[in-house]
Amino acid sequence: MDIEKVDRILEEHEYRHSAIIGIMQDVQDIENYLPEETLRYISDKLELNLTKIFDVATFYKAFSLVPRGRHTIKVCCGTACHLAGAARNLDQVERTLHIKAEETTDDRMFSIETVNCLGACALAPVVVVDEDYYDAVKPGKIEKILSYYRSESER
Amino acid sequence: MQKIRTISDLEDIRESILQDKDSEKTIIRLCLSTGCRAQKSLKVNEALENEIKKYGLQNKIEIKKTGCHGFCEMGPIMVIEPANIFYCNVKPKYAGDIISETVLNGNVINRLLWKDPLTKELTKTEKDFPVYRKQRKNVFYNSGKIDPTDIDDYIAAGGYSALGKALATMTPPEIVKTVVDSGLRGRGGGGFPTGIKWRICSAAPGDIKYIIANGDEGDPGAFMDRSLMEGDPHAIIEGMIIAAFAIGANQGFIYIRKEYPIAIDHLSIAIKQAEECGLLGNDILGTGFNFTIKIDRGAGAFVCGEETALMISIEGRSGIPRSRPPYPAFEGLWGKPTVINNVETFANIPKIILKGADWYSSIGTSTSKGTKIFSLVGKVRNTGLIEVEMGTTLREIIFDIGGGVRKGKRFKAVQTGGPSGGCIPISRIDMPIDYDSLKDAGAIMGSGGMIVMDETSCMVDVARYFINFLLFESCGKCIPCREGLKQMHHILTNICEGLGEKGDIERLEELAHFMMATSLCGLGGTAPNPVLSTIRYFRDEYDAHIYDKKCSAGVCKNLFEYVIDAELCNGCTICKLKCPEKAISGEKKKPHSINPLLCIKCGICFNLCKREAIRVK
Known part of the structure; x- marks a missing residue:
């Protein structure tokens, strides 16, 4: 990651140790994951032990230490979605992409994430691809949803 | 934006804002909260803006982008002042009609009104909704009325x-x-x-x-x-x-x-x-x-x-x-x-x-005052956010406000309080809701989630779901929570997969009491609630899973089969065409059948069949 960008983020957070979560969130917003060399750089600049940074990076589910796919498929597994059949939707996404939840396809096109609740319970079961919400999703609709993003990337 | 320096400044500024308001303007309140946005309310906003420009009415009509009205399932939602006409499921293509018909000519567009699924009556304004009648909006009063970014x-x-x-x-x-x-x-x-x-x-x-x-x-x-x-x-x-x-x-x-x-x-x-x-x-x-x-x-x-x-x-x-x-x-x-x-x-x-x-x-019960916002979701007809006085009964919430269970199914339980809460059965449906009555019933108020379950919800699976959830969320610091959840999950998974055995229920109870007594924080201390409350009220379902190896709700994949009712099946072939495993056979216009050896129970055919000919056995 661009050193200048990292410096800017650190400056915005006034080089505070307590802001490490916010700093890593900002890095991930740009890079889609937390590159190791960036974390090492942050550790040096903040004079904060690298193990402490990794402790936080591995504790919070939002952080990823490996690159993720171009499109992220979030399958909501909150209670309302679960009752409405979220597990079957997840099965179907996994079967279609030949990867498991929290994994990325070899071509780095898709990553699957499960989320606990997106607060859109009235629309259950919800699947979110990048920023697009799909409500009342049935397993039969998954293929069509995914192929839209596949063809969009080819265009 | 003016600087407010003193308290009397605040009142003066309020006066001047109210005076500046152009009372001639028609205000369209459009919800841009997560629920409505997920249903493309941003596109509706764009379409409305284009229409307003087309007619040159920028000075006559204002679109106010509001927060949630609570009725998320029917989104995108809009209210047109001054008559407060309430439109739901608004699509961008209706923008032209909304401006030309409703705003300019004062005509109500019937197809955008909410239709009561039971009585088929059309509802014109928010206060006419049966959903809103028993509510008391105190905290949630401004949401849906004001622009939260102003x-x-x-x-x-x-x-x-x-x-x-x-x-x-x-x-x-x-x-x-x-x-x-x-x-x-x-x-x-x-x-x-x-x-x-x-x-x-x-x-x-x-x-x-x-x-x-x-x-x-x-x-x-x-x-x-x-x-x-x-x-x-x-x-x-x-x-x-x-x-x-x-x-x-x-x-x-x-x-x-x-x-x-x-x-x-x-x-x-x-x-x-x-x-x-x-x-x-x-x-x-x-x-x-x-x-x-x-x-x-x-x-x-x-x-x-x-x-x-x-x-x-x-x-x-x-x-x-x-x-x-x-x-x-x-x-x-x-x-x-x-x-x-x-x-x-x-x-x-x-x-x-x-x-x-x-x-x-003066609002609420003797121990719980004021109103509480609940999110009413799951297998209930009207889903969304509701605000009611403490002490309102579960029956009023689920049946009067929520309109009862969907698709004519039977009510089984309502889960309150999230992963730390419990499941409350039909026998306690007349219970007034407050902090203490919920605790007494083995659940908690929690943040106010209410998830309604019907006969297609498996209570053992629900217990396993919450324990699985907490297993991943436990921080791992104290042993009772970290290991207790792991063992509970193991036992519940076995039960759901048909490997349950005698003594499992007692083992779960023993673990539960141990965790409640010894966990460090609330997460572990309340984690057993979903298990204990489902055992307390739905022990027969646990028994059916353990001894008969049956999941009558059709959730636990090893414990049921899909079968086609030959009398109901008209041989439309849709299930056969969509089956990813080619497990369904049959000729056109003749009853089909499912090969249980090939069926992976993905549920695609079950959801597709319009005649409900596919059943859980």
């Missing part, structure tokens, strides 16, 4: 007058006393009396104190905090400023889940506007009182909803709870006395200050 709108609706009153006419002890007397209890789940918390904190020694608003709404199935943060952020900020003044804090934090981007956005805007107006910062309203608020984003850890973990997360470390006491009111953020309340609790404060403790305590 402080003027909040001030015009009477906003910040409670702050004015508190700063001008009340001393900090008087504010604390008012909150104590109101009987307000914490809306995050624990139900600790808010005023007592404030009193302890204000009496705690130390010059530096903090205020934290907990918006880390982690309970799956609950989204009232999100809607409140999105729809009425200034109410939360106003409540926080009053609390800060009462306990003597100068710095506040709002901790919000990162899964709620719109909430983060709206609160950030609201804080900035309040700073620009002089309602946050130094010398607020000329009283010499200083207070600032900072937003912290969560990073996807459920346990950070627990107050000690949340504070550790704000300090920039892994959110692992610590044992209490010392309670945060004595020793909180960075070791300083801290008041930490849920965002909904703070949103109650302005009304309590304005209308008084007596007014507030």
Whole structure:
């Protein structure tokens, strides 16, 4: 990651140790994951032990230490979605992409994430691809949803 | 935006905002909250703007982008003033008709009105809805009415007058006393009396104190905090400023889940506007009182909803709870006395200050005062957010407001309180809801999620779902929670997969009591609730799974089969065509059949069949 960008983020957070979560969130917003060399750089600049940074990076589910796919498929597994059949939707996404939840396809096109609740319970079961919400999703609709993003990337 | 320097300034500015309002303008209130946005309300907004431009009516019509109305399932929702015509399921293609027919000619478009699924009656305005009739909107009053990104709108609706009153006419002890007397209890789940918390904190020694608003709404199935943060952020900020003044804090934090981007956005805007107006910062309203608020984003850890973990997360470390006491009111953020309340609790404060403790305590039951917002979701006909007086019965909530169970299915249970809560069966449906009655029934109030379950919900699976959820969210610090959940999950998975054996239920109960007695924080201490409450009320389902190897709800894949009812099947072939495993055979217009050896129970055919010929056996 661009050193200048990292410096800017650190400056915005006034080089505070307590802001490490916010700093890593900002890095991930740009890079889609937390590159190791960036974390090492942050550790040096903040004079904060690298193990402490990794402790936080591995504790919070939002952080990823490996690159993720171009499109992220979030399958909501909150209670309302679960009752409405979220597990079957997840099965179907996994079967279609030949990867498991929290994994990325070899071509780095898709990553699957499960989320606990997106607060859109009235629309259950919800699947979110990048920023697009799909409500009342049935397993039969998954293929069509995914192929839209596949063809969009080819265009 | 004008700077508000004194309390009389505030009233003058309110007057001038109200006078500036062009009463000739037609206002269209369009919901842009998460639920409606997911159903493309941004596109509707764009289409409406284009139509308004086309007619050259920019000076005559205003689109007000509001927060949630509560009726998310019917989104996108809009209300057209002054007649308050309520349109639902609005699509961009209807924008032309809405402007030309309704706004210009005053005609109501029937196909955009809500139709009662039972009576087929059309509903024209919000107050005619059966869903809204039993509700009492107190905290959720502004959401759906004001533009949450415009402080003027909040001030015009009477906003910040409670702050004015508190700063001008009340001393900090008087504010604390008012909150104590109101009987307000914490809306995050624990139900600790808010005023007592404030009193302890204000009496705690130390010059530096903090205020934290907990918006880390982690309970799956609950989204009232999100809607409140999105729809009425200034109410939360106003409540926080009053609390800060009462306990003597100068710095506040709002901790919000990162899964709620719109909430983060709206609160950030609201804080900035309040700073620009002089309602946050130094010398607020000329009283010499200083207070600032900072937003912290969560990073996807459920346990950070627990107050000690949340504070550790704000300090920039892994959110692992610590044992209490010392309670945060004595020793909180960075070791300083801290008041930490849920965002909904703070949103109650302005009304309590304005209308008084007596007014507030006259609402609700003897032990639980005021109103509570619930998210009513699951297998219920009308899903969304509702606000009712404490003491309303479950039957009123689920059947009168919620319209009963969907598709004519049978009601089985309602789950309240998220992963720390429990399942309440039909036998207790006439129970008035408050903190204590729910606890008595083996559940908790929690943040207010209510998930309705019908005969297609398997109660063993529900218990396993919550334990699985908590297993992943346990921080792992204390052994009872970390290992207890693992063992419970193991036993429940076995039961769901048909490997359950005699003694499993007793083992679950033993583990549950052990975890409740010895876990470090609330997560582990309440984790067994879903298991114990399902065993208590639905033991027959556990028995059917363990001894008969049957899941009559059709959820546990090893314990049921899909079969086609030959009498109902008309041989439309749709199931055969869509089956990914080619497990369905049959000729056109003749009954089909499923090969159980090939069937993977993906449920595609079950959902597709319009004649409901595919059954669970």
